[in-house]
Amino acid sequence: MSPEEWTYLVVLLTSIPIGFLFKKAGPGLKRWGAAAVGLGLTLFTCGPHTLHSLITILGTWALIQAQPCSCHALALAWTFSYLLFFRALSLLGLPTPTPFTNAVQLLLTLKLVSLASEVQDLHLAQRKEMASGFSKGPSLGLLPDVPSLMETLSYSYCYVGIMTGPFFRYRTYLDWLEQPFPGAVPSLRPLLRRAWPAPLFGLLFLLSSHLFPLEAVREDAFYARPLPARLFYMVPVFFAFRMRFYVAWIAAECGCIAAGFGAYPVAAKARAGGGPTLQCPPPSSPEEAASLEYDYETIRNIDCYGTDFCVRVRAGMRYWNMTVQWWLAQYIYKSAPSRSYVFRSAWTMLLSAYWHGLHPGYYLSFLTIPLCLAAEDRLESALRGQLSPGAQKAWDWVHWFLKMRAYDYMCMGFVLLSLGDTLRYWASIYFCIHILAMAALGLGLALGGGSPSRRKTAPQATSLAPEKLREE
Numbered sequence: 487m488s489p490e491e492w493t494y495l496v497v498l499l500t501s502i503p504i505g506f507l508f509k510k511a512g513p514g515l516k517r518w519g520a521a522a523v524g525l526g527l528t529l530f531t532c533g534p535h536t537l538h539s540l541i542t543i544l545g546t547w548a549l550i551q552a553q554p555c556s557c558h559a560l561a562l563a564w565t566f567s568y569l570l571f572f573r574a575l576s577l578l579g580l581p582t583p584t585p586f587t588n589a590v591q592l593l594l595t596l597k598l599v600s601l602a603s604e605v606q607d608l609h610l611a612q613r614k615e616m617a618s619g620f621s622k623g624p625s626l627g628l629l630p631d632v633p634s635l636m637e638t639l640s641y642s643y644c645y646v647g648i649m650t651g652p653f654f655r656y657r658t659y660l661d662w663l664e665q666p667f668p669g670a671v672p673s674l675r676p677l678l679r680r681a682w683p684a685p686l687f688g689l690l691f692l693l694s695s696h697l698f699p700l701e702a703v704r705e706d707a708f709y710a711r712p713l714p715a716r717l718f719y720m721v722p723v724f725f726a727f728r729m730r731f732y733v734a735w736i737a738a739e740c741g742c743i744a745a746g747f748g749a750y751p752v753a754a755k756a757r758a759g760g761g762p763t764l765q766c767p768p769p770s771s772p773e774e775a776a777s778l779e780y781d782y783e784t785i786r787n788i789d790c791y792g793t794d795f796c797v798r799v800r801a802g803m804r805y806w807n808m809t810v811q812w813w814l815a816q817y818i819y820k821s822a823p824s825r826s827y828v829f830r831s832a833w834t835m836l837l838s839a840y841w842h843g844l845h846p847g848y849y850l851s852f853l854t855i856p857l858c859l860a861a862e863d864r865l866e867s868a869l870r871g872q873l874s875p876g877a878q879k880a881w882d883w884v885h886w887f888l889k890m891r892a893y894d895y896m897c898m899g900f901v902l903l904s905l906g907d908t909l910r911y912w913a914s915i916y917f918c919i920h921i922l923a924m925a926a927l928g929l930g931l932a933l934g935g936g937s938p939s940r941r942k943t944a945p946q947a948t949s950l951a952p953e954k955l956r957e958e
């Protein structure tokens with residue numbers, strides 16, 4: 487593990503006891519105490535580069551104040567433009583930010599764009615009320631008022647997920663501050679249930695990264711190995727990549743759970759990133775609060791089982807970095823400049839790659855996803871529904887195997903980063919996933935496979951095991 491990885495781990499583990507300290511605190515202590523911890527952490531790890539996050543916050547707040555009815559698009563343009571400047575600092579002869587500064591900037595970008603969208607929704611709702619002449623009750627997820635500058639700063643620097651996620655909306659943050667009877671919200675048992683696989687994942691990460699180091703792929707000797715060895719190597723590389731993020735995101739979720747952050751009644755049917763989808767009245771007494779069943783789906787960032795055992799490429803995206811996937815779907819995919827499914831997917835993956843960084847490997851990997859999505863959709867719609875139940879099960883196993891190999895292949899671009907290293911590795915295995923995906927797409931089109939937005943097929947398998955087994 488690198489020094490940066492050790493620092494991340496210490497930050498994540500420290501956030502758990504801090505969360506227990508804040509859980510039962512009042513709204514004021516939660517707001518300013520959590521912001522003080524987050525700002526202190528940012529100053530400690532980023533030093534003078536903390537100025538970048540402050541400039542981004544002040545710029546977004548100014549846009550919200552100036553143009554509340556259109557601040558979402560303006561905030562998206564501002565924060566993404568600043569990311570370009572932020573990543574070009576070394577080219578401009580300015581000090582290069584630390585990796586921790588980059589992490590803070592990434593999560594801050596998501597939060598500020600979401601905040602601007604929430605303010606815009608509030609402004610539009612208020613205009614509708616004024617036009618209709620009567621006031622409606624509180625709408626699900628709507629802010630009570632526009633946050634002040636200090637409230638925006640407290641949300642931006644809240645220590646929860648400040649460097650690793652999960653992403654959360656300002657409405658989720660407010661619900662935590664104003665949580666009625668926080669002592670009745672369970673934390674310890676949900677935390678232990680969530681945390682138990684993390685040590686195993688950590689050991690598997692250390693073992694796999696030691697036995698199959700990524701640096702070997704950059705050496706000339708690697709390309710003298712037989713084709714099967716080169717082809718196999720991407721499997722343990724992606725395995726180590728998954729184990730690393732499983733540990734980080736589980737620990738980040740545990741920090742939220744310790745603080746009671748993102749806890750909602752199960753009846754609210756909360757979604758990762760977005761929060762409740764159904765209105766639930768707040769409990770009126772500690773006894774009523776204690777009788778409710780809660781979950782932490784709002785801050786759930788990874789479904790390890792779903793990532794490894796879902797059948798389709800599309801489902802694998804939903805189970806990975808779930809709060810960010812919600813953000814991309816809500817603020818990028820839905821507002822894409824075309825209604826075409828393929829174009830929307832490509833547009834979303836392009837901006838996702840840009841959000842991650844400027845390394846060519848990100849773009850090569852992310853822009854392979856739309857091809858894989860189109861290939862599996864067309865071929866599945868053309869063939870799977872015509873098979874017997876037994877043949878469909880066999881189809882799903884083959885589909886799962888190919889889905890995992892596609893993610894192995896795309897992961898190599900994500901970790902190798904450079905154009906030369908990525909293309910050199912992919913060329914050494916003859917661009918097999920690209921060729922296979924194009925062949926599947928061509929076959930699906932030839933057989934009359936429909937568009938994903940219009941097709942009607944047999945029920946699709948989501949994983950290779952019954953839901954009951956998955957829950958256990």
